[in-house]
Amino acid sequence: MKTLTVFTPTFNRAYCLGQCYQSLINQTSQDFCWLIIDDGSSDNTKDLVNQWIKENSIEIHYHYQENQGMHGGHNSAYKLVETPLNVCIDSDDFMPNDAVENILNAWKLIKDEPKFAGIVGLDADKQNNIIGTKIPESLTETTLYDLYNFHGVKGDKKLVYKTDVVKKYPAYPIYEGERFVPLGYLYQLIDQDYKLLPQNKVYCIVEYMQDGSSMNMLKQYRRHPNGFAFTRKSSMVLGKTFADRFKNAIHYVSCSMFTKNASFLKESPKKLLTILAIPFGVVLNLYIRFKTKNDFR
Numbered sequence: 001m002k003t004l005t006v007f008t009p010t011f012n013r014a015y016c017l018g019q020c021y022q023s024l025i026n027q028t029s030q031d032f033c034w035l036i037i038d039d040g041s042s043d044n045t046k047d048l049v050n051q052w053i054k055e056n057s058i059e060i061h062y063h064y065q066e067n068q069g070m071h072g073g074h075n076s077a078y079k080l081v082e083t084p085l086n087v088c089i090d091s092d093d094f095m096p097n098d099a100v101e102n103i104l105n106a107w108k109l110i111k112d113e114p115k116f117a118g119i120v121g122l123d124a125d126k127q128n129n130i131i132g133t134k135i136p137e138s139l140t141e142t143t144l145y146d147l148y149n150f151h152g153v154k155g156d157k158k159l160v161y162k163t164d165v166v167k168k169y170p171a172y173p174i175y176e177g178e179r180f181v182p183l184g185y186l187y188q189l190i191d192q193d194y195k196l197l198p199q200n201k202v203y204c205i206v207e208y209m210q211d212g213s214s215m216n217m218l219k220q221y222r223r224h225p226n227g228f229a230f231t232r233k234s235s236m237v238l239g240k241t242f243a244d245r246f247k248n249a250i251h252y253v254s255c256s257m258f259t260k261n262a263s264f265l266k267e268s269p270k271k272l273l274t275i276l277a278i279p280f281g282v283v284l285n286l287y288i289r290f291k292t293k294n295d296f297r
Contacts, residue, residue, distance in 0.1 A: 002059065003104060004032040005083040005163070009073025010091035011039040014048050023094035023205075025057050029101040033059040033083065037076050040067030069179030071172035071227070074186075078166050084111075085118070087160040093206045096124075102201040103160050110197050117194030118161035120144060121203040131155040131206060135198040142198050143191035144184075149244065158203040159187065165194060173230055180220050181227035188238050222292050225258035236270045249273045253281020254288065 006024065010017060017036075024034055038045050049062045065076055074088065085107055089095055103119065110116035120142070123131040132155010135142075139151065147153045169189050172181045221228055232252040239245040249270060256264035268274040289296075 002031055002033045002083050003085055003107065004100060004160075005035050005077075005081045005086045006032055006089050006095070006100075007035040007037060007077040007081065007086060008089055008091050009037040009039055009070055009077065010041065010045060011067060012041045012043045012045070013091035014041070014043045014045045016092050017045065017048065020089060020091065020094045021052055023097070026097045027095065027100045028098050029104055030058065031104060032100050033061060035061045035063065035077060035080060037073040038062065038064045039069070039073045040065065067179065068174055069181070069224075071181040071183060072174060072179075074183060075171040075174075078163075078171070081163050084163055085160055086163050086166070087158065087203065089204055090206075093204050095204060096202050099201075099203045102199070103203060106160075106197055106199050106201070115195050116141070116162070116197055117165045117190050118159060118196055119199055120147065120196040121158045121160065121199045121201050123156045123158050123204045123206045124202045126205060126207060128202075130202070132157075134200050137200065139198045141195040143195060144187050145191045145238075145240065147196075147198070149240065156206065159196070160203070161190070165190065173227070175224070175226040175230075178224040178227050180224035182231045185231040185234055188235065192238065218288055218291050219295050221255075222258060222288055222296060225255040229255035229259060229261070229264075233267070233269055236268070236273065245270065245273060246277060249277035250280045250284055253277050254285040257281070257285040 008020060036049055046064065049060065053060050053062065063076060063080060065072070077086065077088070085103070087103065106119045110119070120135070122134065125131060133153055135147065135153055136151055142151065144159070147157070166186070169186055172185065229252055232248045232255060235248040236245050236252060239248060252268065252274060253264065265271060265274055
């Protein structure tokens with residue numbers, strides 16, 4: 001069995017998936033397999049992947065499902081992964097040639113350490129500029145929450161998790177008519193029980209494409225309010241500071257307005273905080289409606 005599964009949820013991304021494939025062929029360590037979660041693509045993704053499987057350059061596993069969104073792709077990946085480690089590389093991203101080797105070197109440091117859920121490394125752009133900031137060199141362990149909220153780290157980072165850890169936690173919920181639940185929900189749950197090993201190594205080269213989630217977050221927010229409200233309720237409970245909990249209460253109110261949920265206060269895990277957040281949530285909701293008005297006419 002391989003040590004690492006690189007999994008890639010993809011939806012109609014045949015036009016760019018090849019750069020990820022090529023980067024995996026070029027890895028200095030081949031102790032991995034590639035799991036492709038085809039989330040209902042209608043392009044030639046299946047034919048392309050079958051061609052790569054026949055080439056037999058790397059070990060590839062292909063799974064097709066009806067479209068569920070990015071979080072549904074993660075749900076399926078966590079069910080299917082059998083290797084000790086897993087990492088998600090999005091369909092428009094790819095890995096530096098030494099990424100797998102660096103991940104496996106870090107894995108040796110935490111393999112037998114039960115307090116660690118995995119590793120957190122860096123993302124960079126195609127010009128090798130680090131996305132956001134590096135991780136403080138003094139850190140020997142952290143949680144993802146602490147990394148951003150207490151250590152001042154900015155920008156997307158790449159998470160590598162122990163598979164037996166992620167399998168302990170509930171799947172992301174699937175809401176009818178919606179295709180997005182923020183992935184941070186799971187990561188914050190894991191943070192309650194485990195630490196991450198920080199590594200200032202680039203594991204992923206990212207490209208924020210016009211049709212990607214990162215470039216369309218306000219539209220995602222309005223299009224998938226149940227998914228966002230779900231994560232905000234969780235963060236209202238798990239946030240470590242009043243400011244963080246209050247921010248999530250504001251977003252919860254805003255999301256509830258989009259879902260027309262008259263029971264939002266009753267369903268809130270922090271009712272007083274939610275009452276205080278109502279005026280700010282209304283303003284946020286109006287702002288998002290204004291910014292996305294051309295997309296929802």
